Amino acid sequence: MDQTVKRKMHRTIIGFVPGESIMYKLHPVVRLSLYIATGILPLFIETPEISMLFIAIILILFVVANVNLNRLKIFTPMLITVGIIINLTYIFFPIRKEEGLVMFSLLGLDVNFYSTMWAFAIYLRIITLVLSSVFYFSTNRERDILVAMRTIGTPFVVSYFIGLALRSAGIFLEDYSIIREAEQARGLDVRNLSFLGKVKHFSMYLVPLFTLSIRKSDDISTGLFAKGTELTGKIDGVKRADYLRSKLRITNIDKAWLIAIILFTVTVMVVSITTGLLTIEGSWIFQSIEKYFFG
Amino acid sequence: METKKIIEVKDLVFTYPDGTTALENITIDFYDGEFIAFIGTNGCGKTTFSKCLNGILKASQGSIVVNGIDVVHTKDCMELVKNIGYVFQNPDHQLFNNNIYSEIAYAPRNLGIPENEVRERVIEAAKIAGVSESIFEEHPFFEVKGIRQRIAIASILSLKPAIIIVDEPTTGQDYKQSIEVMEFLKMLNEKLGHTVIIITHEMDIVAEYAKRVIVMTDGKIISEGSVKEVFARAELLEQANIKPPQLTRLAQELKDEGFSPDIITVEEIYSEWKQIKGKNEIAEKA
Numbered sequence: 002m003d004q005t006v007k008r009k010m011h012r013t014i015i016g017f018v019p020g021e022s023i024m025y026k027l028h029p030v031v032r033l034s035l036y037i038a039t040g041i042l043p044l045f046i047e048t049p050e051i052s053m054l055f056i057a058i059i060l061i062l063f064v065v066a067n068v069n070l071n072r073l074k075i076f077t078p079m080l081i082t083v084g085i086i087i088n089l090t091y092i093f094f095p096i097r098k099e100e101g102l103v104m105f106s107l108l109g110l111d112v113n114f115y116s117t118m119w120a121f122a123i124y125l126r127i128i129t130l131v132l133s134s135v136f137y138f139s140t141n142r143e144r145d146i147l148v149a150m151r152t153i154g155t156p157f158v159v160s161y162f163i164g165l166a167l168r169s170a171g172i173f174l175e176d177y178s179i180i181r182e183a184e185q186a187r188g189l190d191v192r193n194l195s196f197l198g199k200v201k202h203f204s205m206y207l208v209p210l211f212t213l214s215i216r217k218s219d220d221i222s223t224g225l226f227a228k229g230t231e232l233t234g235k236i237d238g239v240k241r242a243d244y245l246r247s248k249l250r251i252t253n254i255d256k257a258w259l260i261a262i263i264l265f266t267v268t269v270m271v272v273s274i275t276t277g278l279l280t281i282e283g284s285w286i287f288q289s290i291e292k293y294f295f296g
Numbered sequence: 297m298e299t300k301k302i303i304e305v306k307d308l309v310f311t312y313p314d315g316t317t318a319l320e321n322i323t324i325d326f327y328d329g330e331f332i333a334f335i336g337t338n339g340c341g342k343t344t345f346s347k348c349l350n351g352i353l354k355a356s357q358g359s360i361v362v363n364g365i366d367v368v369h370t371k372d373c374m375e376l377v378k379n380i381g382y383v384f385q386n387p388d389h390q391l392f393n394n395n396i397y398s399e400i401a402y403a404p405r406n407l408g409i410p411e412n413e414v415r416e417r418v419i420e421a422a423k424i425a426g427v428s429e430s431i432f433e434e435h436p437f438f439e440v441k442g443i444r445q446r447i448a449i450a451s452i453l454s455l456k457p458a459i460i461i462v463d464e465p466t467t468g469q470d471y472k473q474s475i476e477v478m479e480f481l482k483m484l485n486e487k488l489g490h491t492v493i494i495i496t497h498e499m500d501i502v503a504e505y506a507k508r509v510i511v512m513t514d515g516k517i518i519s520e521g522s523v524k525e526v527f528a529r530a531e532l533l534e535q536a537n538i539k540p541p542q543l544t545r546l547a548q549e550l551k552d553e554g555f556s557p558d559i560i561t562v563e564e565i566y567s568e569w570k571q572i573k574g575k576n577e578i579a580e581k582a
Contacts, residue, residue, distance in 0.1 A: 010313065010314035012314055025401035037492075046363065077399070176389065179384065180389055180392055182347070182384075182389075183384055183389050183390035185351075185405035186350055186377060186381070186452075187406060187452070187455065188373060188377040188403050188407055188455070189402075190373055190374070206392055208435070209391060209392045209437055212388075212437055213388055
């Protein structure tokens with residue numbers, strides 16, 4: 002009996018990837034390049050409004066790629082915590098303190114203008130990086146990541162271990178979710194626990210989770226050994242055939258995308274290094290706030 | 297004697313986050329004291345259905361009422377777990393305390409039961425499940441699988457739920473262990489009055505222990521009834537890719553010789569064979 006089911010979503014490391022997405026028309030290498038580009042570019046952009054534009058572009062990519070934006074909700078607490086930590090760090094350890102542009106005082110602490118702007122710029126960069134990572138892992142399965150790595154010539158042993166690590170992460174998360182269900186079935190309501198209680202409670206999982214991971218990793222390694230897998234990726238000195246790589250060929254469209262991504266990344270990097278266009282001082286937001294507070 | 301309705305399921309639909317509809321419009325009632333077996337191929341929705349009954353998974357549509365509790369909308373998971381316990385397929389997924397005593401005491405402690413009563417419940421549950429008090433201090437994770445399975449069952453028994461769901465109780469166990477687990481569940485059902493629901497692929501186990509069978513395929517219930525009734529519906533079972541026990545199949549093959557197609561035990565087939573043999577001998581003599 003054919004049990005093939007066309008699903009709206011496919012399960013993967015970070016949760017689910019859409020069953021159908023325009024991103025799948027691109028070769029995994031192009032997707033990886035896009036991820037690297039969206040991961041590197043924020044580091045060259047200080048201007049908050051351009052960072053915000055970048056965030057908007059990534060969010061549009063989420064929609065275009067058919068990724069459910071509701072998935073981002075789970076990252077909200079993390080982003081809020083990061084925002085608080087960055088702001089507090091820049092308040093307690095201000096930059097350009099000698100220039101003395103104090104916006105206001107908070108509980109006896111001077112809130113420095115440059116520090117606040119930098120905290121904001123850095124925070125936007127982090128949001129961009131988080132969103133870019135979520136986007137990549139929401140549109141790529143483990144096999145795509147491995148195909149991309151093997152296509153760009155990553156040594157077999159590296160991609161082999163990354164593959165096992167990704168699989169272990171998936172197994173770990175699945176076991177964790179079943180253990181949580183088992184707790185729920187025995188009347189545990191974590192909402193009633195204090196923060197410390199939650200941390201203490203989580204530590205309880207460590208023995209079963211790690212023992213299960215070790216048992217399963219042992220099974221996987223035994224299985225691979227039984228099938229004669231070599232870490233060199235070769236059989237009798239000849240490179241192993243790779244089914245997925247043979248199925249997923251780089252097309253001319255992929256090449257065009259690769260060139261466009263590389264050119265765009267290099268252009269932004271050059272502009273950032275050689276001109277002041279992407280600096281925080283060149284920001285319209287920076288100038289407006291400075292004018293408002295200090296005239 | 298009228299039996300009390302203990303679970304009422306109406307128009308139940310469950311869809312997973314990946315869009316797979318695992319259960320479609322299930323309507324069924326369960327009665328107090330039943331021993332029920334869910335059968336069907338992998339992925340037909342048996343486990344999903346049982347997790348919905350327990351409230352671990354929240355139904356997308358429809359209603360489930362367990363002992364008067366609205367499972368779909370209740371926020372009081374404590375009341376629910378007092379009524380319905382769920383033993384997972386792999387005991388390793390429900391053992392997370394660092395000693396066996398704490399493992400069995402975990403659920404009653406969650407309910408806020410006083411410690412002296414918790415102790416009584418632990419000792420009682422361990423005794424019923426066949427877990428020796430001498431290993432109470434050991435880590436449950438490092439016991440052999442048969443013991444881990446017993447600890448998992450004891451950890452649910454300590455809740456004293458009216459209904460116990462056991463997902464594949466005999467998987468990975470040898471014949472002796474399987475029989476021990478099943479005899480234990482039979483005892484819970486017959487002597488202690490628990491309603492027992494098992495999920496299994498082993499038709500011989502179903503034939504021997506279950507009183508009622510529910511056949512599922514593609515998220516739907518396609519047949520239900522007593523073991524004899526269900527195993528006699530060969531065409532429906534074929535639709536669900538299930539083969540009745542060997543003995544039933546043999547009886548069905550010998551239907552033309554006068555055997556009933558709903559035979560499930562050795563005793564039944566032997567008795568019918570004696571009757572048929574007797575009739576044939578009389579006919580030959582005549």
